[in-house]
Amino acid sequence: MTALHRKMIFRTRQALMGTFMAKPQPKAMIFLGPGSSTQLAQAIGRFGLRNTLVVTDKPLRELGVLDTTLAALASAGVSTTVYDGVVPDPTQKIVDEGIAQYRQSGCDAVLAFGGGSSIDAAKVIALAVANGCVAADCIGAKKCKLPAAPLFAIPTTAGTGSEGTFIAVISNNETHAKDGVIDPSLIPRAAALDPELMCGLPPHITAATGMDALTHAIESYVARWGNDDTDYYGLASCRLVFDNLAEACHNGENLEAREAMALASYYGGLAISHALVGYVHAISHNLGAKYGVPHGLGNAMVLPHVMELIQPQAQEKFADIARHCGMGSPGDSSATLAQTLVDRVWALNEEISIPRTTDVIQAGDIDGLVQAAISEGGNYASPRFISEQECRNILMAISA
Known part of the structure; x- marks a missing residue:
């Protein structure tokens, strides 16, 4: 590890961990199972909130997926203003439009309804309105003095786990580079994991979002900043994904599989x-x-390549995951179990039709992508640093 890498890790850990991450954090109250979104709507009314900004996207609104929740809120005495301007990887501008809508409508709470993009946008809206600022002012670790406005979440995909984190990601208006907003008050007060809302997801979205959840589980479990709690949730998430993702992809109406994947995402x-x-x-x-590669798809394509690279340093952790998920045979060595896990990830990608390559990567962009990825990766606690050439090799491997 170079001196520069050590300095990057120290500064990042100091910024992210020193003020609040090292302390026990609250978790969202979770409503789980079919119809849980209605239970959450009733709870919002019981909290005494009367005008909620619902943050979502146009396709969900136009498909009528939101209608039952809006009716449940109305029955609970809660008026709603719907902001449906969210798109994948929302920019600061999109978030600022939601902030303006909240203020114009005199709202007193925010409900995220949708995938990770809607939840992330809702988080930043809730934080900004409480602090009288705009999205750009929230970027970074604990940049705002006041906690977010009352915030709730109903995820309609099983992947990002944003309903359980104090992190939101929004994109720069011009460069579309992703920026993090980190604040303990971004954890929703309550969330509903309702499998009925996920039954309509097409197989390719189910697959990509499910592999996003698996990537979170594996990367957190092998990270050097993990602890007993993160290990517990990471292992549980891995088992749920390996046991249920293929079924959710091939039989989307299976509520048990959908609920299991929702839990995997949350964990x-x-x-x-x-x-x-x-x-x-x-x-x-x-x-x-x-x-614009969808985040879950990008993770799915890259995950087994990175696992192959870090396997020597993550061998024992990989073996733990394999044992927990019932892989391998009694008496298998850690090295054998670690390779079994890597092979299982490759096989799962194949089973759920994740493509191995993409045709969007341009040869002239690879050097810039490598530099950006290596710079970002240095801020994490991976079992080891990867080199520019190793990163370049991965990008070449997934290029059609």
Whole structure:
């Protein structure tokens, strides 16, 4: 490890861990199971909130997926203003539009309804309105003095785990580079993991978001900043994904599989809040910023490549995951079990039709992507640093 790398790790850990991450953090109150979104709506009314900004995207609103929740809020005496301007990887501008809508409508709470993009946007809206500022002012670790406005979440995908984290990611308006907003009050007060809302997800989105959850679980478990809690949630998430993701992809109406994947996503979110992620995310984030590659898909394509690279340093941790998930045979060595896990990830990608390559990566962009990914990856606690050439090799391997 170079002196520069040590300094980067120290500064990041000091910024992210020193003020609040090292302390026990609250978790969202969770409503779980079919119909839990209605239970959450009733709870919002019981909290005495009367005008909620619902943050979502146009497709969900137009498909009517939101209607039952809006009706439940109305029955609970809660008026709603719907902001449906969220798009994948929302920019500061999109978040600022939601902030303006909250203020214009005199809202007193925020409900995120949708995937990770909607939840992240809602988090920053809730933080900004409480502090009288705009999205750009929230970027960084604990930049705002006051806690976020009352915040709730109903995820409709099972991947990001954003309903369980105090982290939000928004994109720069011009460069689309992703920036982090980190604040303990970004943990929603309550969230509903309702599998009925996830049954309509097409297989390719189910697959990509599910592999996002698995990436969170694996990267947090092998990270050097993990602890007993993050290990517990990471292992639980891994088992749930390996046991249920293929079924959720192939039989989307299976509520048991959908509920299990919702829990896997939530547990993965709890794990990364403290242990953070690793080079899979560092590479995937930059593919998303440069080309708009969906985050879960990027993670899915990159995950087994990074696992192959770090396997010698993560061998015991990989073996733990394999044992917990019932892989291998009695008496297998740690080295054998670690390779079994890597092979299982490759096989799962194949089983759920994750492509091995993408045709969006341009040869002339690779040097810039490598520099950006290596810079970001140095801020995490991966079992080891990867070199520029190793990162370049991964990008070449996933290029069509």
